[in-house]
Amino acid sequence: MTINSEFHEPNSTKHIFPKGDKVLIAYASETGTAQALAKRIFIENQSRCDFINIADIKPELLEAYGQQVFVVSTFGDGQAPVNARPFFSALQRSSIQLKGVRCAVLALGNKHYPNFCEFGKNLAEQLTQLGADQRLPITKINRADPAEFSHWWLKLGETFTLNVEQELDEWMVATVMDVEKHDEASIDLIFYIQSLEHAHTNALLFQPKTKRKNITPLSLATKAEMHSPFTFVNLTYEMVERDQSGIVKQLFSATSGDKWHVRVPGLDSDAKMEATR
Numbered sequence: 443m444t445i446n447s448e449f450h451e452p453n454s455t456k457h458i459f460p461k462g463d464k465v466l467i468a469y470a471s472e473t474g475t476a477q478a479l480a481k482r483i484f485i486e487n488q489s490r491c492d493f494i495n496i497a498d499i500k501p502e503l504l505e506a507y508g509q510q511v512f513v514v515s516t517f518g519d520g521q522a523p524v525n526a527r528p529f530f531s532a533l534q535r536s537s538i539q540l541k542g543v544r545c546a547v548l549a550l551g552n553k554h555y556p557n558f559c560e561f562g563k564n565l566a567e568q569l570t571q572l573g574a575d576q577r578l579p580i581t582k583i584n585r586a587d588p589a590e591f592s593h594w595w596l597k598l599g600e601t602f603t604l605n606v607e608q609e610l611d612e613w614m615v616a617t618v619m620d621v622e623k624h625d626e627a628s629i630d631l632i633f634y635i636q637s638l639e640h641a642h643t644n645a646l647l648f649q650p651k652t653k654r655k656n657i658t659p660l661s662l663a664t665k666a667e668m669h670s671p672f673t674f675v676n677l678t679y680e681m682v683e684r685d686q687s688g689i690v691k692q693l694f695s696a697t698s699g700d701k702w703h704v705r706v707p708g709l710d711s712d713a714k715m716e717a718t719r
């Protein structure tokens with residue numbers, strides 16, 4: 443087979459964005475949650491990012507950025523926060539070109555509302571229609587769940603080469619895959635921890651989803667299952683009664699899909715922690 447070295451891919455024009463490799467961190471917020479989460483990302487990446495409220499811009503500004511991250515909430519009946527509505531109407535009417543733009547949308551909402559995260563979804567669709575490339579699947583977060591947010595930020599960091607908070611780096615996200623009930627007083631929780639897949643540890647430190655700083659993480663023994671990508675933790679009702687932190691009680695009522703922050707013990711700061719076994 444001969445390879446034609448003269449061959450060039452046709453029309454492979456690279457888009458030049460006036461803001462170079464700056465990442466736009468944009469938010470739309472009614473009561474401040476989306477703004478606060480977006481700001482945390484911005485604070486860790488100030489030299490590379492611009493931070494804006496979409497209520498303050500016109501859609502044309504989006505053409506300046508090759509990388510765009512949106513953190514937006516939903517209000518009313520599946521609508522944008524009030525001050526972001528003029529922007530979104532303008533975006534729906536606009537003919538801006540977002541070809542070559544890499545973007546990601548984080549949608550905040552509450553599952554109690556029938557149109558869960560509808561504005562985030564509509565925004566992502568509109569951006570796609572204008573040519574933007576969604577580099578992460580649109581992610582919907584219920585009640586600004588901190589573990590879900592961490593999980594998304596870690597993925598965002600990998601995709602856009604953005605920094606994450608140091609604390610997030612140390613903590614891994616453990617997703618409950620299944621709960622096996624042995625009897626009323628004993629269950630196995632089966633976790634999937636991406637960064638631990640197929641590696642084994644004798645214990646994990648658990649931090650509640652809220653990650654409130656005044657709660658001491660709890661160390662729980664893990665069961666090794668050779669060749670399994672999952673991590674097993676056995677909980678008994680006796681442990682619930684002994685545990686002062688309340689973490690075991692929360693874990694006891696965990697269901698599939700719940701996310702926890704975990705860490706392998708061993709850091710200096712873990713030295714004082716007591717294992718509950």
Ligand SMILES: Cc1cc2nc3c(=O)[nH]c(=O)nc-3n(C[C@H](O)[C@H](O)[C@H](O)COP(=O)(O)O)c2cc1C
Nearest residue numbers: 471472473474475476515516520551552555558559
């Ligand atoms: C009056 C009101 C209406 C809301 N409507 C929706 C909705 O239609 N869909 C949804 O998913 N969440 C809805 N939410 C939940 C918010 O999106 C959620 O609390 C979000 O975290 C708020 O973020 P923000 O503080 O940045 O505005 C509503 C909340 C309130 C108070």
